[in-house]
Amino acid sequence: MASESTETSESGGAVRGRPVMGAVFGLLFGIFLSLSLLQMSVYALDSALVLIVPIVMLGVGGVYGFFAPLRVLKR
């Protein structure tokens, strides 16, 4: 992805996350999750959650990609 965040790890090395990738796939995940929940009758089509879930997942994905919490798996 074009945009990436950079931070310094405890050992001094650069750790690069993927906030844009996280946001994009977070939004897509939110859209499909919302469509799935609709078909599970969790909420009705006129519920604001139909729009809120994708927007929230966009933010969650961006923050998640920025901090790249799975860096522990790479050590």
Next chain:
Amino acid sequence: MRRLRLSLLAMLLGAIASPLLFIGAASAQGSASDGSVAANLNGPCFVSGTIEGAGGYDPSASGGVYTVPIAGSASYAGGIEISNVPDEGRPISGSVSVALPLGISVQIKNWSDEDSTKTTDAGSVTWDLPDATPRGIELTVSGNHNDLSNCDGSMVVKLEGGLLDSTTGLITLALTVITGGLMAFAGLPK
């Protein structure tokens, strides 16, 4: 190799997390679909229907949630209890619409007449929707009828079945798992 292993792990985490989210959300569903929603029909109108093999529908008794089969037939009857209808008729109008988020609604049927003398209507309908039609989506359907006295009401209907009962639902589920996995992949440092 290590990179591939981490990618597969991220995909696996996404694949596991997605169904867990569904189960959690479904368990929080409460009584939304138990058919005990309060009646929502105002004014001197009456309407009811009977779907073959699925029972009766009466929004004056309950506002929903009514489950409709993907194929079938139904008979309906409705009318308005008014007196002193002029012999030359009176103007009437009305519409039915489906509610969307943010207060938006889409009109699916409307009617009007400048000199109507009818106060009741009845008939039957048949339908056979494609297998790919998504199931389980709860639609809030609102209607109004403008006459010598006005009526309005709403009810919630959904197609029988759920996420796993249509091709569209299965594709939606697959895309949810895939995009969830790709989002999980974004948590790996570059």
